[in-house]
Amino acid sequence: MGSNMAEAHPVGFQWVMEAKARGAQVVHIDPRFTRTSAVADRHVPLRAGTDIAFLGGVINYIxxxxLDFREYVTTYTNASFILSEGYRDTEDLDGLFSGYDPDTASYDPATWHYESSDDGGRGGPADKQQGAPTQLGSGGAPIEGGAGDIPNDPTLQHPRCVYQVLKRHYARYTPEMVERVCGVPAETFGRIARAWTQNSGRERTAALVYSVGWTQHSTGAQFIRAGSIIQLLLGNIGRPGGGIFALRGHAGIQGSTDVPTLFNLLPGYLAMPQAGQETLSDYLEKITSRNQKGFWHQADTYMVSLLKEYWGEHARPDNDFCFDYLPRINGDHGTYRTVLDMIDGTVFGYFLLGQIPAVGSAHGRLQRLGMANLDWLVVRDLVMIESATFWKDAPEIETGEISPQTCRTEVFFFPAASHVEKAGTFTQTQRMLQWREKAVEPPGDARSDLWFFYHLGR
Known part of the structure; x- marks a missing residue:
């Protein structure tokens, strides 16, 4: 769903075709008929943006x-955990969750917690923890307390257990609703839901693949969450042949988090140090907790390994592994904050590489107005893109918000080299870094980004 894997990820798709040759069913659910649809066992077209209703229908069907894999669900998910008495779902409050404040149009999540086994209760304002928006890579706020502290009902019959709350919430997603919203006939939907459940469970697993068609959608997070619920209910997470495969549309998207190039991440999704975190201990105290599991439980080991990789023999325990060499961030320096700062007149120049915010980012008008308020803009791309020509052909020229005669931004366009015209590392779908040699020389004045910044720095 949300993917044209055959064309966008042909190397990975060869294994889908190998599985099909061995008897696997391939179902492509997508508004368009693409090459992926052509080789699938079934193509199910649906209205663009209605994936959430289709997925909700599958959840309700299960x-x-x-039809869930009950032993897996009770052992490896939170389905049996009992929610606090104060929690109310949308079915109880006419479409709203508990904690909604109409004056601020926001939620207080104080009731969105599990019931506590201790006398003091759990989940009140004093216990609420939130991760800083600039520490997205840190896995969020740590969850205090283990699963053993949470009352649960292994029979999944308690009216406030997660399973029953989920069941009530998704009861509205009937085959008839799916047909009305998605345009998928109820009979067709039923066949897909049956195939998904029948190919899951103790003896079989099913994989869900999505790509940027989901990721970049305005409700993409809900799409992915709903898909995760399905795969967890059917026992398709963490088992051979199952899982959810997030295929990126371009290696740069994968590399931005793994290499990384995002302002708030170090390699491996480790959070960037914040201003005020003077020592490695200060940093680790903020991103780890004794109750965290998996990767983040070993964050200290990963961080020390990274520092040793950076600084080699100079990274030693007696100098905090050169932690003080790392830069610090002091707030949100992401794309949208930067655009707002452009409009406010506190950002004067902008380097633009490998993206087209004028037409490819959320709120294109805001992006164009921000770029129109710069002193200078450097654009490096393969062709003359809209972000380099917005000053003369943006829709805001017709409305009078941007004038070619008075736009203050001086645009510098530099032709860039494509991925086959430069040597370097490449992060592929499996998240392995590979070295790629230059295949051909870039034409004319085109140069790689590395060449550009090296000579700019000189």
Missing amino acids: LSGE
Whole structure:
């Protein structure tokens, strides 16, 4: 869903075709008929943006028929955990969750917690923890307390257990609703839901693939969350042949988090140090907790390994592994904050590489107005893109918000080299860094980004 894997990820798709040759069913659910559709066992077209209703229908199909992999669900998910008495779902509050404040149009999540086994209760304002927006890579706020502290019902019959709350919430997503919203006939939807459940469970697993068609959608997070619920209910997470495969549209998207190039991440999704974190201990105290599991439980080991990789023999325990060499961030320096700062007149220049915010980012008008308020803009791309020509052909020229005669931004366009015209590392779908040699020389004045910044620095 949300993917044209055959064309966008042909190397990975060869294994889909190998699985199909061995008897696997391939179903492509997408508004368009693409090459992926052509080789799938079934193509199911649906209205663009309605994936959430289709997925909700599958969840309802599983829960209403109790077709979940029960042993897996009770052992490896939170389905049996009991929610606090104060929690109310949308079914109880006419479409709203508990904690909504109409004056601020925001939620207080104080009731969105599990019931506590201790006398003091759990989940009040004093216990609420939030991760800083600039520490997205840190896995969020640590979850205090283990699963053993949370009352649960292994039979999944308690009216406030997660399973029953989920069941009530998704009861509205009937095949008839799916047909009305998605345009998928109820009979077709039923066949897909049956195939998904019948190919899951103790003896079989099913994989869900999505790409940027989901990631970049305005409700993409809900799409992905709903897909995760399905795969967890059917026992398709963490088992051979199952899982959710997030295929990026371009290696740069993968590399931005793994290499990384995002302002708030170090390699491996480790958070960037914040201003005020003077020592390695200060940093680790903010991103780890004794109750965290998996990767983040070993964050200290990963961080020390990274520092040793950076500084080699100079990174030693007696100098905090050269932690003080790392820069610090002091707030949100992401794309949208930067655009707002452009409009406010506190950002005067901008380097633009490998993206087209004028037409490719959320709120294109805001992006164009921000770029129109710069002193200078450097654009490096393969062709003359809209972000380099917005000053003369943006829609805001017709409305009078941007004038070619008075636009203050001086645009410098530099032709860039494509991925086959430069040597360097490449992060592929499996998240392995590979070295690629230059295949051909870039034409004319085109140069690689590395060449550009090296000579700019000189």
